[in-house]
Structure formats: structure tokens, C-alpha cells
Amino acid sequence: MGRYILNRLVRWIPSVFILLLLVYALVFFGAGDPIKLIFLQAPGDVAYDPARIDAIREAAGLNRPFLLQFWDYVLNVAQGNFGNSLVSGRSVNAMISAAVPVTLKIGLTAIVLVSVVGILLGVIAALNQNKWLDNLIVGFALVIWGIPVFVAGPLITVFLVLVLDFDVPYGWGGLFSTKVIVPLLVIGLNPMALIIRQARAGVLEVLSEDYVRTARAKGIPNYQVVMRHIMRPVLTPVVSQIGLLVIATLNNSILIEKVFGLPGLGRMTETAIKSSDYPVIMAIVLIFSIVVMASNLLVDISYPLLDPRAAAKKTEDE
Amino acid sequence: MTKLLEVNNLHTRFKVRNGYLHAVNGVSFSLDKGEMLGVVGESGCGKSVSMMSLIRLLPPAAQITEGEVFIDGEDITNASVSRVNAIRGSKVGMIFQDPMTSLNPFMKIGDQIIEGIVYHKKIARADALSQAAKYLKMVGISNAEHRLGEYPHQLSGGMRQRVMIAMALLNEPSLVIADEPTTALDVTIQAQIVELVKGLREKLNMSIIWITHDLSLLAGMVDRIMVMYGGYIVEEAVIDDIYKSPLHPYTIGLLKSIPSLKTEAGSRLPSIPGAPPNLFTPPTGCPFSPRCTYKVDRCQSEVPALAAVPGAGGDRPHRVACWVDMRGRGVEQ
């Protein structure tokens, strides 16, 4: 197992590296001179003096060849230094360490809740296939998948706050405050469709397997058939969706954190993009990629744990 | 004395997109304690569906529309779901056709075997496991205790089928239904399983229903044979009568097509012409008539009733469903 993990990590690193290079190149050759941008954003635009700009650039080492600058950047990152924000001057590290816990807490909670509720709904739908309950749940899943999060967010908020008199969900009060309920709901609703679909499909497939018939032939009651024979095989395909789930949750937090005033990575991203704050953008790309790749790795590792046949195959491969 | 199993006029059909598939059309038979019955017929003749209907082990699209099933005098067809569950696995055990897919690949062998008995007899897990080991030994699996902790994919096909048998027997059922248990295995393993079942039956004095499409397999094994076609029983008798004096054209055709040591080398193996019946819109009259070489006009308009052969006596006489008197026209084997 250890060898397997190592193997995967080794394959990762070039991917992450290439991604970094790509993004750095895009930023470097693309949007142009950060110094000029800073000056352009300064009030008046009058300070656009080529000579002065060049002097500053020279001092900051921005006239060196691309690869040298990139290498510098990599070295810095390897030491944990992401530079400073172009906009605020704060250390990007500090910004990240402030923002990560928020997004992490919300994201993880959302993922767990979504998985549990999603699996439940999917199983219920499959067991009642083609009856009204199934159609309701499937329709529900289609609807929540269809509505983009930045549309659903305000709509749901309006409804809950005005009609049901919830607290206004703005700001971060920690994971256990009531303010977090609406954002959690909004962030999680969209990806839940994925889980519902997959759980339902998985159960339907298992239901027609021979071994379920064998289980019924033994005369054990239906709930036991479901719990012991159906849930386990369904976990594997559902877990395979977790990678997508993570990506969807991250995407949603970029779009929606600002609306709810949550000081997390999402909002940081959105602000950075609007103001072309490259050190921050680079750092975020790195972090997000690592998160996604890590969750993919976790998913891969879990297969042998969930499916004895996969475990056997893996030991063969090793 | 009440028979162990009594089936009266059983009808089962499947709901399909544009109508119904009539799989079982008026099946009636009975079984005594300790008796072994072989059920023969081609794919789609309703042999599996009728036996599954006995314990109502049917897919959602299927329903029993008519008839009753009595096990030990108890009406199963109209019993409650919990009562049916209680019967399954405790009074009636099942062995399925494909051992590769009939065991849950995610559960250990031991857990699967004892599931039924732990639920029905409420015994402790450890006791159940030791019982399971005992039965595994009985079906010829060596190193039984160790096997209990393994997963199905670690066993061969033949071994998995033995596990299925042990699993069915563990609850000490009065009736075991074996649905083509050897069809998916290769011939040598097939022979072993047959020997095993014969031995176990003597030892435990169970009733067995053995479903197969291979008539030759049942020789030397079962007490009675029931031949099915198109959802109907077409003939039923003790085994010697079936082989020596078959009375239905279909049975005769089946017997003729079994190759034997006496068949001349190079000669063509006789087969029954035509195609299987359409269960969707069943034709009027005898289901076999389109393929029958002996048919008369009446065969095409009226379904022949399953009746005792004139002159045959006894409690369970030789029965046949045919308008033509085939006595003497059968083939000696």
C-alpha cells in the first residue's frame, strides 16, 4: 500500500509542476507587467513614467529571463514563501492561513452532509423505482443540478430570511453558528445531485444481481438485505464521485463566498481575480490543485478497502 | 399424511412493455417427504419460474395470478411477507445456477453462510460459524474453518457451488430447490456435485427438486421426472416410466436427442424441429403442436389437460398432456 501511494505521488509531482509552469507562464507573458498594473491602478494614472517603472522592475528582478524568475518562484514556494499580495502588500502566506480554515470547515462539512443525505435519497429512490417517490427525488436532483449556485444562493436566502425568518447569513461566525446553515445548504445542494444519481444507479444495478436473490432466498427481511448486501457494493461507485464532489464544492465556494461574506479561499480568489493579484492567484491555483489531487488519491486508496476484489487485484499488481 | 408440497393450478406472468409474458400456465403437482423430483425442459419453459413461485422469489415484474402452493399444509401464496421469509431458508432452501454471481463478493464466506440461520434460529454467531464449518466439511471442502474467513473470489467455481449447497443445507430445510446447479460447471465438477447431492440426500433424507435442461443428467438420481414445455407440465412419472415408456412427443424427442454409446458413428443426432413457443401471445391449443410430428387437428385448438394415463393406477400415476395416444410409439433407451 505504501508503495502504491508513493507511486501515485511520484506521478503527481510533474503534473503539479507543469500546472504551475503553465499558470506562471500565462500570467507572465499574458496580463503583463505587475508593476505597470499597480501604477495604472494608482489614482490618476499619472505616475505612468517608463523610466521609473523600469528602475523599480530592475530592482525587483522583473527584467530577468522567464525561466529564472520561475525557478525563483518555485524555490520560494518550496520554502513556503508565496510572496506578497500586489494589492495589499500582505504576505500571501498570512492571507492563506487566515482563509483556509474557513473554506476547509465549510467544505468538509458540506461534503460529509451531502454524501450522507445524497446516498440516503438515492437509495430510497432506487428502492421505489418508478413510483412517485422515485420520480420526485430524481426530479429534485435534476433541478438542483440545473440551477447554478449563484442563482440558487440569493433565491434560497430570500426565501429563508424573509419567509421563514432565518438569521441573515452574512459573515463567519464559526462552524456552529446559525449563520452557516444557509451557505452550507447553498454550497452543498448543487453537488448533492451527483451523489443522488450515482447512489440510485448503483443500487438499481445491485438490485438485479444474483447475490441479492440469494440473500432473499435465505428469508432475511428486506431491511437486512438492503443494509448488508446492497449498501456495500454501492459505496464504491459513490466514492468515485467524491473527486467531482470536491471540485464542485471548491467551484461553488469561489462563486458564493462573497455573497455570504465568508472570509474563505473562495472570496480571496474572487477578489484576486478581479484585481489581477498574481501572487495570490498562483498560490490559490497551487492549493486547489493539491486539494483535488489529494482527494483523488484518497479515493483511489479507498477502493481496495471497500471492494475485496479490488484488494486482491492490487496485491497482484504490487 | 399431508404431502410436503402441493401445487394447484399455478399461473405466473411477467409484466413487459406491451403486455404480459405468460411463463407458468396452470402447473399442478405434489411432492412427498424425502422424494427427489427432476424438472426438465428447455430454456424459457417455465421450470425455474414455477419453482421460484413456490417461495414467491420473483422479480418485481412478475406476479402469481392464480393457484395455490401448500408447504406442509400451509398456504404460502396468500401468506404474509414475514411468514414467507420464515419459510424461506428454514423450510425451503435454494441452490442457484451460477455460483460465480450468486455469492456476494463483498462479504466473507462465513458471514454469508450463517446469515440465514442466525436470523431464523437466533443462535450466537460463534455457534453458527462452527455449524457452518461442519457443513462445509460435509460438502467436501477441506480446511473449512479457514475458508470461512475468505472471500468468494478466492474460491473456484466448484467450491463456490459446494458453499451454496452448504448454505442451503445449514438450516436443515425439508425441501431443497436446486435450479440448474451444475449447468455452469464443467463436466468433471458436475459429476462430483451430483454425487455429493446424492450422498447428502441419503444422509439427511431431504426432498429435492432438481431443475435442469439435461434429461440424461437425472438418470440414476431422481425418483420422478416432470417434463415442462411452454409453461405447462406435459408429462410426469416415475423415472423408469419416463425413460422406458415416454408418452409425450416432446419427451420422446428429448430422449431421442440424447447421444448414447449405441449411436452409430457418423449418424446425425436427431433434434426437434422448430422454435420455442411465444409466451407473449400464446397460441391456442397445445403449445408443442407447431413442432409435433404426431399432431392431430384437436391439438391446435384445445390445450390438452394433464391427466393420468388410462390404465395407470396408484397414488401418483403417470400423467401426460396429449391428445394422441403415444403408448408403444416411444423409444427404448
Add this chain to the structure above:
Amino acid sequence: MTDQALLLPQEEKQFSLAKDAFIRLVANRLAIVGMVLVVFLFFVAIFGPYLTPYDFLSQDLMSRNQAPSWLHWFGTDDLGRDIMSRVIYGSRTAVIVGFSTVSFSLVIGIFLGALGGYFGGKIDAFIVWLIDITMSIPSLLLVIVINVSLKPPLVNWMDAQYVATGNQIYRNTIWVDFVLVFGSLALIKWPKAARIIRGQILSIRNKNYVVAAEALGVPTSRIVRRYVIPNAIGPIIVYISAALGEAMVLESSFSFLGVGVRPPIPSWGNMISDGLRIWQMYPHVLAAPAAVLAIVTIAFSFLGDGLNDALNPRQWK
């Protein structure tokens, strides 16, 4: 009568696969709703802008933020522009982006997927690796970065061209927006198409009937035409309908974030973004584009799901 009994059930009514699928699709009511809405969308996108009572750009600062009325069915926004016209024009944006994205991604995806599936070996391994990385990059982020970085140089280049040749600047910058958006969208969507094609090719290659055909000397082009394409069409159709919907949502997400299609060109995304600023006072500004976007994406969901069920039938147990 004898003949009827002799006929195998499947010989009685021969359904071609397409007809069978069509029947299943039509029977699915949700799918029909989706299909009708999608067709309506296309109709509006093509003909709508010619039918709008107001030009989507014209501002009427006297009638700002008016609630829906007979004059303005959806009301006006805070620059006095008619919301309905803008929503209609926005559908054109959505459809253009959708189609371009899907076409691009199909072209790239089919090409690469076929390459990998057909040649196998190292080429295939490379393509699989490429697919994996692309799929594990947080898509939204990458597209945003691409957009943000490439836009200024492209705009500069456009400016230089204008100086040189004298084309209208206005049109040009918009094309930059569009090309960037659907170019980068295509870049994140192609892996799904590639996977489908590659999967189809791989599974078909090993099927017994293909091996048999090859053994009989059937030329590869024929094999592709008769086996690969018919089998691949189903998943591709499902992919197209799903991808169209997703592309529209993604495009609106970008406009929402201020990336991609900028005002004054209406895109439902940037209309929603504008609307979010003032929705507590003037909810109708948000309501129209939000509702329309939601309905359209749900319609695509229904359609895609229906297509999926129709083309991949499961047992009706």
C-alpha cells in the same frame, strides 16, 4: 396461425435502435418538457433579437429600475435598458458560447480520444495522462486564469491590428471575449468527450464481432463506420446535450465573476451579477435572468437525462 407460433418474438417487430430510443424518449414526459424548452431557446436565440421591441443597448435614464409593466414585460435595469430584450439577446450569447464550446471540445476530444484508443501504447498512455491532469485541475480557476491573463495581450494585439487596418474596434474586443471564453471552456471540457470516444474504441476493438470482422478481412474504415460510430453515437449525443447545458452555466458563472463577456453585451451571468447588487430594492432585475437561466439549465438536465435513459436502457425490473 402455425406461422405465428413459429416466429421468434423478436422477429415480429423489428425496431431499429434509433426508433426504439426515440419511442422511449418521447414516453419520458420530463424529457419532452426539456426538449420543447431547448427548441424554444434556440428559436429565441436565432430570431429573438430581431423581434425585440427595444434595442438591448438603448438606455432610458428616465425609466430606471421599473418593475415589470406592459411597456417593459420584465422591467428595466438601472440604466433604463429593457430587461426582456437583454434577456433575449443573452440567449444568443448563451447559445453561441454553448455551441462553440461543445464543437471545439468535441473536435479536440474526438481527435485525441481516437488517437489514444486506436494506437494504444505510449501514445495512449500520454493521452490518458493528459486527460487525468486536465480533469483534476479546478476548472473554474484555470479558465479564469486563462481569461484574465490572455485578455490584455490579445486586446493589445487587436488594437495594433486596428491601427494597422482600420476595422471596427468595438466588434473586435467582443470577439476576443467570446473566443477566450469558449476556447478556454473547450479546454476543460474536451477530456469528457475524449474519454467517451477512447472508451468506445477500446471496448469495440476487443469485442468478438470486431475481431471476427477483422479476421474476415473487413477494412478498418468499414469497421469504424459500422461498429464504432453507431455505438459511439449514443454516448456522444448524451454528452452534447449535457455539455451544452454545462457550458451555458459555466459561461454565466464567468460573466458573473466579471470574466468573459462584459457588459454592455448582455449575458445572463453578468445580468445576474448586476442584479445582485440591488436585488433587495429591485428584485425584478435579478429575477428575470436568474429564472431564465435556471429554467434553461433544468431543461437541458431533463433532456440529457431522458436521452441517457433512452439510449442506455436498463432492465425494467
